[in-house]
Amino acid sequence: xxxxxxxxxxxxxxxxxxxxxxxxxxxxxxxxxxxxxxxxxxxxxxxxxxxxxxxxxxxxxxxxxxxxxxxxxxxxxxxxxxxxxxxxxxxxxxxxxxxxxxxxxxxxxxxxxxxxxxxxxxxxxxxxxxxxxxxxxxxxxxxxxxxxxxxxxxxxxxxxxxxxxxxxxxxxxxxxxxxxxxxxxxxxxxxxxxxxxxxxxxxxxxxxxxxxxxxxxxxxxxxxxxxxxxxxxxxxxxxxxxxxxxxxxxxxxxxxxxxxxxxxxxxxxxxxxxxxxxxxxxxxxxxxxxxxxxxxxxxxxxxxxxxxxxxxxxxxxxxxxxxxxxxxxxxxxxxxxxxxxxxxxx
Numbered sequence: 001x002x003x004x005x006x007x008x009x010x011x012x013x014x015x016x017x018x019x020x021x022x023x024x025x026x027x028x029x030x031x032x033x034x035x036x037x038x039x040x041x042x043x044x045x046x047x048x049x050x051x052x053x054x055x056x057x058x059x060x061x062x063x064x065x066x067x068x069x070x071x072x073x074x075x076x077x078x079x080x081x082x083x084x085x086x087x088x089x090x091x092x093x094x095x096x097x098x099x100x101x102x103x104x105x106x107x108x109x110x111x112x113x114x115x116x117x118x119x120x121x122x123x124x125x126x127x128x129x130x131x132x133x134x135x136x137x138x139x140x141x142x143x144x145x146x147x148x149x150x151x152x153x154x155x156x157x158x159x160x161x162x163x164x165x166x167x168x169x170x171x172x173x174x175x176x177x178x179x180x181x182x183x184x185x186x187x188x189x190x191x192x193x194x195x196x197x198x199x200x201x202x203x204x205x206x207x208x209x210x211x212x213x214x215x216x217x218x219x220x221x222x223x224x225x226x227x228x229x230x231x232x233x234x235x236x237x238x239x240x241x242x243x244x245x246x247x248x249x250x251x252x253x254x255x256x257x258x259x260x261x262x263x264x265x266x267x268x269x270x271x272x273x274x275x276x277x278x279x280x281x282x283x284x285x286x287x288x289x290x291x292x293x294x295x296x297x298x299x300x301x302x303x304x305x306x307x308x309x310x311x312x313x314x315x316x317x318x319x320x321x322x323x324x325x326x327x328x329x330x331x332x333x334x335x336x337x338x339x340x341x342x343x344x345x346x
């Protein structure tokens with residue numbers, strides 16, 4: 001389509017003043033733009049609006065698993081203070097940001113017994129805050145941990161995104177994965193965070209992450225996620241995350257995968273029917289009803305599914321301890337890591 005010629009200036013139209021014309025055509029000045037926004041338009045400084053959801057979530061009482069994991073690994077990967085301090089700060093902020101995005105994607109109303117960030121601040125502002133934080137973290141990683149650490153970060157964040165994509169896909173299409181597919185998802189999603197920490201620490205210590213260390217990290221990620229899935233249905237998270245919240249989210253958590261893919265049979269068909277029957281209005285109606293949750297948990301217990309999940313955890317734990325013993329023979333006894341594993345044991 002040919003461009004239309006501009007109409008001649010209407011002599012009766014308002015005249016654009018020279019100062020306004022200069023403003024309209026001025027080049028972008030980030031300092032001026034930010035100062036103007038903070039002075040005129042916003043109730044809080046821009047940076048505070050970008051960080052408030054992160055700071056709120058970090059302030060909530062919760063587990064110290066991440067800090068304990070990092071601390072335990074210093075036995076094998078000793079770090080200089082100038083590397084260790086930013087690493088701890090970056091990983092803590094990164095994990096919080098990932099939790100916030102995960103809550104949005106899963107429509108989770110609670111985080112550690114309090115309203116999730118997107119419930120308190122709104123979905124749009126929270127997504128923007130998470131995006132802003134990821135960008136600032138990228139700069140911090142480059143500055144404090146180095147270019148190779150940034151490459152590791154980008155690689156593992158892509159892995160996490162792939163794992164989350166699988167998890168969300170199965171939820172959206174209501175397709176139960178196999179055990180092998182589920183573990184592959186966990187290795188990408190949960191495992192990426194464990195690998196990220198270990199790879200950064202090994203980099204800072206000037207060491208390689210050998211096959212045995214990588215194997216331990218993989219098993220730890222699997223144990224952590226299967227345990228999380230079990231406890232979500234077994235009641236421990238009823239206060240901090242809501243009773244059987246994974247059912248509200250439509251997730252195929254490990255106990256459901258075990259029931260539907262390994263045990264199969266009529267019980268699995270009934271559970272699948274109950275959950276899919278409510279799936280259409282699950283999110284709009286505020287989740288699966290307590291009656292359906294109670295029935296699903298009753299069926300899982302009766303079928304031995306929860307007990308079977310515990311046996312799976314014991315099998316993974318046995319593998320963890322075997323690999324850990326071998327590593328301790330080469331790298332030294334790691335009482336901190338053994339203590340963390342003991343605390344996570346179901």
